[in-house]
Amino acid sequence: xxxxxxxxxxxxxxxxxxxxxxxxxxxxxxxxxxxxxxxxxxxxxxxxxxxxxxxxxxxxxxxxxxxxxxxxxxxxxxxxxxxxxxxxxxxxxxxxxxxxxxxxxxxxxxxxxxxxxxxxxxxxxxxxxxxxxxxxxxxxxxxxxxxxxxxxxxxxxxxxxxxxxxxxxxxxxxxxxxxxxxxxxxxxxxxxxxxxxxxxxxxxxxxxxxxxxxxxxxxxxxxxxxxxxxxxxxxxxxxxxxxxxxxxxxxxxxxxxxxxxxxxxxxxxxxxxxxxxxxxxxxxxxxxxxxxx
Numbered sequence: 001x002x003x004x005x006x007x008x009x010x011x012x013x014x015x016x017x018x019x020x021x022x023x024x025x026x027x028x029x030x031x032x033x034x035x036x037x038x039x040x041x042x043x044x045x046x047x048x049x050x051x052x053x054x055x056x057x058x059x060x061x062x063x064x065x066x067x068x069x070x071x072x073x074x075x076x077x078x079x080x081x082x083x084x085x086x087x088x089x090x091x092x093x094x095x096x097x098x099x100x101x102x103x104x105x106x107x108x109x110x111x112x113x114x115x116x117x118x119x120x121x122x123x124x125x126x127x128x129x130x131x132x133x134x135x136x137x138x139x140x141x142x143x144x145x146x147x148x149x150x151x152x153x154x155x156x157x158x159x160x161x162x163x164x165x166x167x168x169x170x171x172x173x174x175x176x177x178x179x180x181x182x183x184x185x186x187x188x189x190x191x192x193x194x195x196x197x198x199x200x201x202x203x204x205x206x207x208x209x210x211x212x213x214x215x216x217x218x219x220x221x222x223x224x225x226x227x228x229x230x231x232x233x234x235x236x237x238x239x240x241x242x243x244x245x246x247x248x249x250x251x252x253x254x255x256x257x258x259x260x261x262x263x264x265x266x267x268x269x270x271x272x273x274x275x276x277x278x279x280x281x282x283x284x285x286x287x288x289x290x291x292x293x
Contacts, residue, residue, distance in 0.1 A: 024049040024059065031098040033061040043098050063098035067159060070109060072116050077124040079132055086167040087124065091116055091147065092160040100155025108154045112147070119146050129168065136163050
């Protein structure tokens, strides 16, 4: 009885191991590299995969299809103008052909890291230092294209390359800092000069407007004075046209009266005064007749 139970247990264990060797559950992001009697047969997955027990069929490798990143440590490169510069960057890639990534190269991750270093030096060696510092995106794209051309035969696609940090030589850094300081000083000077210019323009414009307004006011005042003087002359002329002989005689008498009150001892009387004799006599006669009546 005990032997039968042991035998049954052994058979169950063998069955479980056999099923485990036959039935494989492959996630969506993985693929199985399947060999039959030592030769590549197929790439299996995802889902449930049924395989014959070894050594008829065997899983040689499980390949991950998810995108991964390889960090390239800081590398010192020589630019086209013989300036040393240190660069470290990241390579984003993924397996697109599981078979090629397993059969065509032993360790594609290590191989990519090695080829990335030499490719970086080749790319930077054809670019001047100023362009290396200013055209980071262009360098990223050129690295990606060159690496992708190499890794294509390994079934790996380089999706992106990102430079993390560029470290130029110390003397170049100091020169860049001086240049940056000079540029900021220049911009500040330009801004200050533009402000002074705008202020001077506003002051000059204000003075111009004030002078224009003052001249306009003086012109209007002169016009008004001239119009008033002309109106006064017109009024006097109109009154003079309506004056008769008696009115003129009275004006002459008034003038003589003023001359008489003057402290002067000599008077110059115009000859026109002789023409007053007739009107004066007439006035006196008219006055005598009135008193008699």
